[in-house]
Amino acid sequence: MRAFHACLIPAVLTLLALTIPAAGQPEIPEGIVRGELICDYRAVEPGQPFQLGVLFQIMPEWHIYWRYPGDAGLPTEVRLELPEGFEIGPVRWPVPDIFMQPGDIEGYGYSSGTLLLIPVRPPVAFDAPSVPITVHVSWLSCLEVCVPGRKTLRMELPVSENRSPAHTALFDEWVERLPLPYGTPETPFEIRDVSVENSMFRIHLEWKQSPRKVQWIPAPDRDLLLEQVQSITDGRQTRLQFRVERVDPEKPFPDLMHSLIVYESTPGNISGAELPVPLKSAQAPFPPREGLTQAKEKEGDGS
Numbered sequence: 306m307r308a309f310h311a312c313l314i315p316a317v318l319t320l321l322a323l324t325i326p327a328a329g330q331p332e333i334p335e336g337i338v339r340g341e342l343i344c345d346y347r348a349v350e351p352g353q354p355f356q357l358g359v360l361f362q363i364m365p366e367w368h369i370y371w372r373y374p375g376d377a378g379l380p381t382e383v384r385l386e387l388p389e390g391f392e393i394g395p396v397r398w399p400v401p402d403i404f405m406q407p408g409d410i411e412g413y414g415y416s417s418g419t420l421l422l423i424p425v426r427p428p429v430a431f432d433a434p435s436v437p438i439t440v441h442v443s444w445l446s447c448l449e450v451c452v453p454g455r456k457t458l459r460m461e462l463p464v465s466e467n468r469s470p471a472h473t474a475l476f477d478e479w480v481e482r483l484p485l486p487y488g489t490p491e492t493p494f495e496i497r498d499v500s501v502e503n504s505m506f507r508i509h510l511e512w513k514q515s516p517r518k519v520q521w522i523p524a525p526d527r528d529l530l531l532e533q534v535q536s537i538t539d540g541r542q543t544r545l546q547f548r549v550e551r552v553d554p555e556k557p558f559p560d561l562m563h564s565l566i567v568y569e570s571t572p573g574n575i576s577g578a579e580l581p582v583p584l585k586s587a588q589a590p591f592p593p594r595e596g597l598t599q600a601k602e603k604e605g606d607g608s
Contacts, residue, residue: 337364337446342438342458345476348465349436352429355468358476359383359421359442359458369444370414371401373524373563377410379445379453385423386439390431394424399482400567400577403520406447413522420479437461484565484577492578494543494566499583504550505533508582510543510566517569521545521580524563528552549584558584 339362346355361381363369370378383396398421401413427436443455485491493516498509521536521543528551535546543566551558562582570576 333450333452334364337367337452338362338369338444338454340442340456340458342440342460343472343475344438344460344462345470345472346462346468347471348463348468349427350466350468351427351431351464353468354424354426356476357385357423357425357438357440358472358479359423359440360418360475361415361420361444362418363416363446365417367446367448368402368404368412368414368416369419369446370412371524372396372398373413373522374445375410375412375414375522377406378412378414378447378451381414381421381444382442383421383423384441386441387425388431388433388436390428391436392426394426397422397424397483399479400484400565400575401522403522403567420475422476422479422483431464433464435461435463484579487579487581493568493570494578505546505548506582506584508545508580510545510580512541512543515541516543517572519543520567522565522567523547523582524565525549526559526562528556529559529562560585 341360341362343358343360344355345358349355361369369381372380374380385393387393399415399419402416404412404414404416406412423440438460440458441455442458443453446452446454485493493514494510494512496508497511498507500507516538519536519538521534523531523534525531530550530552531547532550533546533548535544537544549558549562560583562584564580564582565577566580567575567577
């Protein structure tokens with residue numbers, strides 16, 4: 306059992322202390338993380354949705370963090386700027402790797418690379434020959450030391466009613482690595498019961514087929530503290546248990562807490578499925594996937 310966030314601040318400070326190389330440590334290499342902004346179309350057509358992608362290329366053996374880093378680390382953050390009237394969807398995060406860090410600290414993130422996807426819908430009509438796009442990204446990369454990084458990525462796409470696809474194979478590859486949304490026919494499990502007593506939540510899942518190597522990754526907001534976390538799978542049954550408290554007791558609980566169920570779908574193939582946990586009421590229906598929201602710029606750090 307582990308407490309989420311109780312050890313987060315000292316663990317982050319420990320990792321950040323490692324950003325200063327001690328005597329005898331190797332020099333920090335250049336270009337640990339490289340970021341690139343790409344789009345799945347070569348032009349913007351009014352009213353027609355498209356996807357942006359922030360492509361991270363990561364030096365071998367190093368890693369960056371998921372929207373929730375785990376017991377230590379810092380989340381990768383994405384902030385998008387677009388002209389007024391463009392609808393920006395939530396950042397879509399591929400299923401993260403699960404790794405152990407110094408001190409037996411579990412973390413969630415990406416090694417070698419990842420593509421974060423951002424759905425966008427332009428207005429039906431707008432008068433501009435091109436669309437400027439700016440994305441601000443920040444991350445923490447770690448190996449034996451941790452190195453914070455940030456970059457501003459820009460591109461400008463022409464406006465045309467004759468757009469053509471771009472980077473199709475790359476986008477298809479990473480779409481396959483996204484977690485399945487909850488409540489679709491492809492979701493490999495069903496929620497059988499959710500109960501809460503004295504801040505202790507219990508969730509019972511039933512799988513369509515017996516899964517392999519099931520792990521639960523909660524992604525609580527920064528003002529939540531999770532304790533007594535358990536995940537037990539026996540055959541087709543998975544039971545989750547955790548106690549949740551607010552760091553600031555004056556603040557209300559959020560409506561839901563994001564989380565992932567990660568499992569081995571076939572030998573050596575890791576998949577994931579979203580599991581939104583309603584915190585205000587254990588009897589509340591599980592919500593549908595987030596829709597697009599109207600915004601000029603939107604935080605993409607999962608908060």
